[in-house]
Amino acid sequence: MDHRFVGIPELTDVPRVAVVVDVMRAFTVAAWAFSRGVERIVLASTESEALALKEGRPGWLALKDGAPAAGFDAVNSPGLLRSRDFTGRTxxxxxxxxxxxxxxxxxxxxxxxxxxxVAGPTARFLRAKDAGPVTFVVTGEGGRADEDLACAEYIGQCMAGGDVEAAPYLHRARASRAAAELAGGLRSGYHPDDVDLCLEIDRFPFAMVARREESLTVLRPVVVNGTAS
Known part of the structure; x- marks a missing residue:
């Protein structure tokens, strides 16, 4: 299947099917947040927008990259998020x-x-939808981040069916610059387990679908193959 792998700067049209990949750490964190009870994730374009959305809606929480900051309730680290209880929260x-x-x-x-x-469930979701060629958006390093590209290629291979060995893709991700920076503590808002948590294959049984809801872009988990999230 003739998938396309592009960086954010290369997006010149609206694809029919897009899979946006961020291994270290946004969409590992999103999956962990859903596993800890979050009902939905609203994607914000700026930190000020994130705070404004939170402040205008009682009970909402806000998360960002980097070190803890006033107004934000969490940072972009699976290791720091995994023990939190977010039941029913946005x-x-x-x-x-x-x-x-x-x-x-x-x-x-x-x-x-x-x-x-969530790689396996994502591939099964797309296969069930008979989605056809996918535009994989490789978000890190302008489309060159090997951890994101490896994950995208793995999902693409899994979409074709059959057994796909995950180890070579995970090895590439562990050898990536992002993994080295995380392991070396060079990124703020960091937990020592973050790299390992980002490289757990199919830890969760759901895919994550983003849809427009009113004026917001909202991410929700979608259970795949009848398994419970």
Whole structure:
């Protein structure tokens, strides 16, 4: 199947089917947030928009990249998020790459956000939809981030059916610059387990679908193959 792999700067049209990949860490964090009870994730274009959305709606929470900051309730780290209880909450997420990529294709008929922790369910969702060629948006490093490209290629291979060995793709991701920066503590808002948590294959049994809801771009988990999230 003739999938397309592009960086955010290369998006010149509205694709029919888009899978936006951010392994380290936006869409690993989003999956963890859903596993901790978040009902939906609203994707914000700026930190000020994230705070405005939160402040105008009681009970909403806001999350961003980097170090903790006033007004934000969480940072973009799966290790720091995994013990939180977000049952029934709406989370507003703003990150450097992942949310930017998702918003860039928000008008596409079908948009999924993905990482290794939901790779298999994402592929099965697309196969069930008979989605055809997919535009994979590789969000990191202007489309060159090997952890995101490896994950995108793995999902693309899984869409064809049959057994696909995940280990080579995970090895590429672990050897990536983003993994080295995380492991070295060079990114703020960091937990020592973040790299390992980002490289857990199919940790969660859902895909994550982004849709326009009124004026917002909203990410929700979609259970795949009848398994419970």
């Amino acid at each position: 989370l507003v997420q703003k990150t450097t790459a992942g949310t930017v990529g998702a918003l860039a294709v928000a008008n596409a008929p079908l948009v999924l956000c993905a990482s290794f922790v």
